[in-house]
Amino acid sequence: RDSQQADTEHLSRWKKGRGTDSKSLKKALSEVKGLSSYLVLWRHDIHSIEGKFGTGIQSYFSFLRFLVLLNFIIFILMFSFVTFPIIISKYGIFNSTIVYISPKNIEDICTIYEPSGNKGLVYLYAYLKDLLSGTGFLEVTSLFYGYYTIDAVWISIMRYNLPLAYLLATFAYLALSFLWIIKRSMEGFKHNLVRDEDPFQSYCNKVFAGWNFCITDPNAARLKHRILRYELQMDLQEEKLKQRIAERTMQEKLRIYSLRIVINIIVIAILSGCFYSIYRVTVFSQENSNVSIRNDTRTDLANLLVQYLPSIVITLANFIGPLIFSFLIRFEDYTPAFEIKLILLRCVFLRLANIAVLLFSLWSQISDCDTDKCKPCGYNYKLYPCWESDVGQEMYKLMIFDFIVILAVALFMDFPRKLLVTHCTCKLVQWFGLQEFVISDNVLEIIYGQTICWIGTFFSPLLPAIATIKYFIIFYVKKMVLIHTRKPAARPIRASSSNFFFLLVLLIGLLLAFIPLGVSIARIPSSKACGPFRNFNTSWEIIPDTILEFPTGLQQILFGIASKAFAVPVFVI
């Protein structure tokens, strides 16, 4: 009986233990959930911005946070699959060695590539110059494509096919970005649809149900008042404008439409002017930038300027273009909502097309084959023995210059303006006033930077790390600029529609990035003097080659899928 009692005692204690175990497990889980919400990056900062400036500006900062995370993940992806194996093998960990297969059937002249890593005495400004333009000592580091001149890595007994990993990691980060953006925009899209207002009731809805009774902070209340007033005024204006449009006579319609055609032609002319100047400047810069041997400061500086010329021209175009567009659109007499959308569309097109033109002009230089310049190798081997590194350098320069411009504008335009407005009481300055935080311009800025990062990561695998750090710093810079120098917006914007719009434009940037990468990988012959794809005609060729090494059954399946994969999208479209 005693043993029975001991048994039951033991059993009940065990049961109690299990009961408390599951309870404590639940408690632990909920505590972990609570803690992990604290780990979300910048949660407190974005919350306070939302409270003070409204949800429109808060959506900009959440978007920035999303890009920081995206770039960080892309960097981890590229680093772990591409750079890390090489580092392991360079230090011989796990008995790893590098396999270096010299290219066959290729003329020797194509394989000459001597990047001038720093030899001899190094002056500080040469160091700085190299840092800014990606040449010199930076060119031979793992930052650029040229470093990865390795065909395979043996890690113990496993053969790690680096070229294949490089290409697949590229596809992986593009696919990851694509899927993540779509996922985020799905949430925003559903929200957008649900909030679609019944056009028959919009006024009643705004007036009777406009006030959110949860607001307790007087600042938030003032903001809400402003938002309500602005929305009501905008709706009333749109209604009046629509009435006016409906009452237009035939003569007025003709006048307006012909004016619109003229203005659109002007816009196209301006865009073509930008594109042409970018093309000429890029060609000029590529032809005239050579590494100077003499340590003469003045030629070095001029050389640096010439190298940065495309970036400078692009930034100028990105800055002046929107000003001209917003000036011209006043003559076109659209409703305010449509005006905003059209200006944004034109600005987006301007920024993204500028990058496309830059890349196009680079390629025209690389594949410039008039006078037998590229006969042996398929590309202009004299000027570009390692053309992928050159493209990587251009992207690197664009990114660095973009960063410098953002910092410079914050430092030299916003803060002095604020100082001027607070201390100088002259009427002209007061009328000029503080600047508003224009969300669309800022968002286009960071989307432009992100597109450069996507295109450049194939040519410069460590570029996402630079992008992550850049956006991280930009968050704090913009936050300080917002809090200290911006006046509250007179035209507050609704958040749900803006979120969806940002993601849409980001998606357009990503799809645009597919094109240059596709052309580089599949059409232009890879350089024979550097990089993991020396033994292939183009970078894409490694995939068919690898498939041919699979067993025949698998090959047939893959070919079947490939042909179906062509049929299905065509069918769907």
Added chain:
Amino acid sequence: AYKRFSELLPKEERENACSARVPKSQILTLPELRANPFQDRICHVFSTSDTRDDSMSFEDFLDMLSVFSDSATSDIKSHYAFRIFDFDEDGTLDRNDLEQLVNCLTGQGEESRLSTAEMEQLVQNILEESDIDKDGTINLSEFQHVVSRSPDFARCGALQR
């Protein structure tokens, strides 16, 4: 809730909280009402004081909280909202009520009001949308009809706990 109510009373009257009345100025120190443009109307509507000084007893306080809570039906909420918006207390929302309502929404102060033309246009639009019998005013049933089709109403009427 009782605790919050008794906090509003001066110290001497705390034990008698069940029967005491809190003056309007104290009620307005509640965080939910502080930033609310309709604070005066809310106090007035829920107050059952005989002296018409808008002071609230504990029952009035409970009434107010229950109407603004999540568990109140939209019927109750719209009924009370109608009473709150009816500034001249004539049982209907006429032009003057609507004008005052819009002014409350857009904020205090001269520069935050709509211009007369805009106000005229807005009031006209509201009446077009909600006045079914075209008598120039909105009565309770028309108001409830309009509000039931409005997606934002349920969200806005709930005070946080």
